[in-house]
Amino acid sequence: SQTIHQWPATLVQPVGSPLSLECTVEGTSNPNLYWYRQAAGRGLQLLFYSVGIGQISSEVPQNLSASRPQDRQFILSSKKLLLSDSGFYLCAWSRGGGETDTQYFGPGTRLTVL
Amino acid sequence: AQKVTQAQTEISVVEKEDVTLDCVYETRDTTYYLFWYKQPPSGELVFLIRRNSFDEQNEISGRYSWNFQKSTSSFNFTITASQVVDSAVYFCALSEWDSGGYQKVTFGTGTKLQVIP
Numbered sequence: 001s002q003t004i005h006q007w008p009a010t011l012v013q014p015v016g017s018p019l020s021l022e023c024t025v026e027g028t029s030n031p032n033l034y035w036y037r038q039a040a041g042r043g044l045q046l047l048f049y050s051v052g053i054g055q056i057s058s059e060v061p062q063n064l065s066a067s068r069p070q071d072r073q074f075i076l077s078s079k080k081l082l083l084s085d086s087g088f089y090l091c092a093w094s095r096g097g098g099e100t101d102t103q104y105f106g107p108g109t110r111l112t113v114l
Numbered sequence: 115a116q117k118v119t120q121a122q123t124e125i126s127v128v129e130k131e132d133v134t135l136d137c138v139y140e141t142r143d144t145t146y147y148l149f150w151y152k153q154p155p156s157g158e159l160v161f162l163i164r165r166n167s168f169d170e171q172n173e174i175s176g177r178y179s180w181n182f183q184k185s186t187s188s189f190n191f192t193i194t195a196s197q198v199v200d201s202a203v204y205f206c207a208l209s210e211w212d213s214g215g216y217q218k219v220t221f222g223t224g225t226k227l228q229v230i231p
Contacts, residue, residue, distance in 0.1 A: 032217070043205070043223040044159075051216055059218075088157055094217070102149065103219055105159040 002027035006091050006106040013113055019064075019078040021109050023091030026072065031093040033074040034103060035066055038088040050074060051096060086113045116141040116210050120222035127196050128230050135191040135225045137206030143167075148182065148189045149207040149219070159205065165189065196229045203227070 003026045013019060025031050035047040046059045048066035056066050063082060067075045074091060088110050092103040117140040127133045139148065150162040163173065165182050173180045177194045193200050206222040 044221040046218065049216070049218065057216070090157075090159065092159075101217070102161055102164050104161060105151075108157045110157070 002093070002104065004091060004093055004104060004106040006089075006109050008109060009107065010110045011112070013081050013111065015083055015113055016080045019076070019081050019085070019111070021076040021089055021091075021111075023074040023076075023106055024072055025093045028072070028093070028095065030071060030096040032096050032101075033068065034092040034094075035074065035076050036090045036092065038090060038108075040087070044090065048076070081113045083113050086111055116143070116146075116208050116220050118206050118208050118220050118222035120204075120206055120225050122225045123223075124226045124228070126228045126230060129198060130195050132192060132194050133196055133227065135193075135204050135206075135227065137189045137191065137222060139187050139189065139206070139208045141208060141210065143210060147209040149209070150180065150189075150191050151205045151207065151221075153203040153205065153224070155202070162191075193227075196227075198229050198231050201227060201229045 005024050032051050034049045036044045038044050050056050050068045064078050088108050090108045091106040094101040094103045119138045146167045148165045151159045153159050170182050179192045181190045203224045203226045205224045207219050209219050
């Protein structure tokens with residue numbers, strides 16, 4: 001069966017510091033991968049998605065970036081965090097291959113920028 | 115662009131009551147998929163159901179049931195005999211294909227359900 005991991009689970013960072021959140025998927029190959037952000041009390045905002053290694057599509061221009069160095073690894077980064085980057089970050093995967101499929105989510109990372 | 119509307123921001127019910135969560139969507143696609151997810155206080159989104167636009171049969175899974183009506187662009191979710199463990203935020207979502215041929219999902223803003231013992 002497939003599992004998706006995210007770490008860290010929680011993170012408190014000062015403004016201006018760098019960020020690296022990691023997401024890995026097990027039990028599948030060539031998945032589509034997604035990063036979402038959920039601000040407190042609000043819905044999900046798609047940040048990035050990837051259909052393969054090195055292929056990243058950005059949905060929202062901001063100071064965040066994403067990379068996919070390996071097939072089942074998806075990393076969310078920032079060089080300098082802003083207060084507005086605080087939120088709950090969720091990684092998700094779905095089967096690749098161009099067909100509609102369900103997205104399955106990881107446990108999330110709660111980021112607080114002070 | 116597609117849109118998902120969950121007009122109910124918060125709902126409170128007493129345990130054992132039935133509750134319906136509304137979802138209305140907009141899309142120009144003729145083929146699309148609808149989803150419901152549950153987000154308990156722990157934060158992880160749990161997949162509940164997926165429906166494609168060609169299947170309007172209602173579905174029942176235990177205490178959960180879903181009513182899909184294309185004529186009104188609605189995909190409502192009913193919990194029968196609610197329990198405290200049903201307390202969560204519930205998200206309705208709609209899939210679309212972008213110009214690059216990739217699937218993206220649009221989520222509603224969620225309905226927070228509180229079941230009072």
